[in-house]
Amino acid sequence: MALLETRLLEIDRRGYRSYQKIKGEYTYSDYQIYLEHIQLDPHAPPSRVRIVRPWAPIKLDFLLEKSNSYQIAARDFIARQLYQLLHKHPHLQMQRPSQHILDATQVIFQPEGLEIRVEVHLPEQERKVMGKQAITLLTETLPKLVRKVTSIHELDMQALEMHAHLAEDQEALRAQLADAGLVAFVAEGSCLPRLHGSSDKPLPDAHPLQVPDSLAVTLHAPHAGAIRGLGIKRGVTLILGGGFHGKSTLLKALEMGVYNQIAGDGREYLVTDPQAVKIRAEEGRCVHQVDVSPYINHLPFAQNTQAFVTQNASGSTSQAASVQEALETGATCLLLDEDTSATNFMVRDQRMQALIATQDEPITPLIDRIQALKQVHQVSFLMVMGGNGDYLDVADTVIQMRNFQPVDISAQVREICQTYPLTRPQLPPCPALMPKTRALKCASIRKALDKGSFRIKLTDNQRQVRFGHELIETQTLEQIAAPAQLLACVWLWVTWLDPSLKLEKNPSAHLNALLARPDWYKLLPQDRGDLAKPRVQEVMAVLNRMRIADFSV
Incomplete structure (x- = not known):
């Protein structure tokens, strides 16, 4: 009888904490099982289990020779297949797959074999070990x-290949954007509306996107071939239209185009500049040593x-800080929706300029800095506008959404601007728009974990994350694609816990170097299957x- 079965029989009907005795590594004929984290209580977070199957018997080692995007998609495919099997068993669980193909830790390709990571609720009755049930x-x-x-004979290899080819196609399309002078591409026939506000699944029977010739471009995918679609050029693009005609729907699709999508999502061939960042106002958020002087000056007191600090930002100061923070991480395209922006940060019209003297108004709106x-800095903008016509003067392309279909109205807008010219005074240019690089004081990261236990976990709503005693609100970060990414964001901070490390002089560059590694997940706990690779923009x-993070400039 194997060692694991023997140990489970020895603790059968003992107190639940006796399960700690089964920690370890166990070898079977065709796999190894690792029990590295065992829950202390039936109501504690579940135990974490790894199973590794050697490559030779499963005959999947050819996957190691594929492209990185193919391997990520193959791992994602295997994880989705396993989820369909596990979610029927009350004692077994793993992260629910999203609509995106993410570099996640549920399935890992190791040199020694294919590794699966799952969570297990070890069986109990009246807080006693159920040894025989645990053996089963x-x-x-x-x-x-x-x-x-995890076997070439059990998996649908044709479906796996299609899944991986789709990911490779999306990566190829995204890689073509810069050379084509684009920040985004939406294939003709895409279906962008989602099922409802809390679901990322596609709306059935949504009208496929039709692309006007004036906005159409053709890109080439290695497997799908030539694809015609809506090309959104670099520069300033406005998305206009009446209410409920699809303006925000298009922008939301574009903000998630930094990730690859699964088949049937409706956005399979929609790709966006990988450095695009969604910006919004966030009244009440904290700001740490951010240079907001291009937009905010001569504040009271x-x-x-130039090193703005607050624990309770206004709508305008929060949005100015978010712009600067995004640029600090290397963002090359900013996405904004008028509905979620601070009006006084976006524009001051001629009448307000005449009423409030410049020396009495600390805010320089974005419209006066956008050109x-x-x-100068080659930053592009994608902006949804519903009621602010001043931005028509600075737009390079204007798309109107009519019944969820794009219409090119750029020529019409130029005629309107000539017929109804604006006479609002233009503010002088700002000599320095790009933010200073801030250094992170690593002691502030350690401080969060010093008080009380070492806790890193998501809250029940999975939009807040606890890091030690600090609860961080992240509901406004709309480009976090899955809870597993949010959790990975804070686990990456553990690289700054070294007591000898005083300052991280350029945290964005540090994170970029870590996340560029194909084996980035080796920096994180090796028993966790609930993590997924984020972008540096989301980590920062x-x-x-x-709130207790501390930066210096």
């Missing part, structure tokens, strides 16, 4: 399910706007909202 669960049920998704950002955005 860990040595029969779980291995049987894992075998179904002589507050320093310099575009021309979460850090910027940690």
